[in-house]
Amino acid sequence: MALHYNLQVSNVRIPGRFLLALACAPLLMGGACEKKPASRPSDSEAIKALDNTTAAPGPVDTTPLAGIDLGKLDADKTKLFYALVGSLKSPCGKAESLRASFTKDTACKRAPFAVRYVASLIEDEAPEQAVREAYGKKYEPSPPVKLDVSKAPREGAANGAIRIVEFFDYECPHCAAFKAVLDQVIADKGGDVTAYFLMFPIESKHPNSRSAAQAALAAHEQGKFKAMHDVLFAEQHHTRDDVMAAAKKLQLDVARFEKAYDAAGAQVTADLAQGEAAGVDSTPTVYFGDRKYDGPLHPKYLEMWIDEELAVNR
Numbered sequence: 001m002a003l004h005y006n007l008q009v010s011n012v013r014i015p016g017r018f019l020l021a022l023a024c025a026p027l028l029m030g031g032a033c034e035k036k037p038a039s040r041p042s043d044s045e046a047i048k049a050l051d052n053t054t055a056a057p058g059p060v061d062t063t064p065l066a067g068i069d070l071g072k073l074d075a076d077k078t079k080l081f082y083a084l085v086g087s088l089k090s091p092c093g094k095a096e097s098l099r100a101s102f103t104k105d106t107a108c109k110r111a112p113f114a115v116r117y118v119a120s121l122i123e124d125e126a127p128e129q130a131v132r133e134a135y136g137k138k139y140e141p142s143p144p145v146k147l148d149v150s151k152a153p154r155e156g157a158a159n160g161a162i163r164i165v166e167f168f169d170y171e172c173p174h175c176a177a178f179k180a181v182l183d184q185v186i187a188d189k190g191g192d193v194t195a196y197f198l199m200f201p202i203e204s205k206h207p208n209s210r211s212a213a214q215a216a217l218a219a220h221e222q223g224k225f226k227a228m229h230d231v232l233f234a235e236q237h238h239t240r241d242d243v244m245a246a247a248k249k250l251q252l253d254v255a256r257f258e259k260a261y262d263a264a265g266a267q268v269t270a271d272l273a274q275g276e277a278a279g280v281d282s283t284p285t286v287y288f289g290d291r292k293y294d295g296p297l298h299p300k301y302l303e304m305w306i307d308e309e310l311a312v313n314r
Helices: 016-023 043-050 075-087 098-104 111-123 128-139 173-189 209-220 225-235 240-249 254-263 265-278 299-313
Strands: 154-156 162-168 193-199 285-288
Touching: 075 098, 075 111, 075 128, 098 111, 111 128, 111 299, 154 173, 162 173, 162 299, 173 193, 173 225, 173 299, 193 209, 193 265, 209 225, 209 240, 209 254, 209 265, 225 240, 240 254, 254 265, 285 299
Parallel strands: 162 193
Antiparallel strands: 154 193, 162 285
8 A cells, every 4th residue: 555645845956856756755665765575564464553542432532732733634634633642552652542641741751742743644644544553653662773873974963962874875766855855854953963874775776876885985085975975866877987087076086086985895885784684675764863764754754753852852
């Protein structure tokens, strides 16, 4: 079942061929370059597992929630919103509904963000099953994934409170679309965010993606990762000769670049191994700290996650 949402891309400038993929981004990372077929539970199994109903049977409580603006929801969507906040369980792992956590549990700092997350998904045309699944993926406990980013290029703050890690492939069109999204997030939240880039070339589908990854790491050694990163996504020509020409165009020390390019193969292999150990099987795959991000690949939702983590952990 393909799930698409009406996400408006207002401030993100993206090449036309990528706009549709982003504007209708599938919630379950459907807009991705797959390394191999992913093994996912059926829709019915996923919904059954995430249908965390805690409210007793009976009329839905439609008492307005303080500070929550539902002005953009029509009558049917408003009804769905109240049904969900009364049946989804607490985002703080307590034996109570989301509504109860929001209205009565001041210690549950995640509750206001969880309520707004549900409202936003409904506003963006997500059906009930998709909202339940998204909510479960966001708030169900999951084992942490430890990623070594000590050698990874980075953007944003030098030591931001929020760490974002992206596994990506320079020849994946979905990664090219997501680049504009992450650029927007860094522009909006850069003081709080450090974004790290780990290489995950899918060579079986993109034969020159490893060459591009090595070029990016070689440019990083001369402090020009961002410039090369932009060129590699913009031009989509990544043979050895192509990236050497790009290095010359960027006024890098080409002899030094060529040596670093050859040596960078080991780091690309190490990044791939990290990703595979973490269960990465498609690009882009994004982590917030040590936890996989499974929300819509849109600035609004990424920034909602950032704001929540800042508030909860301050």
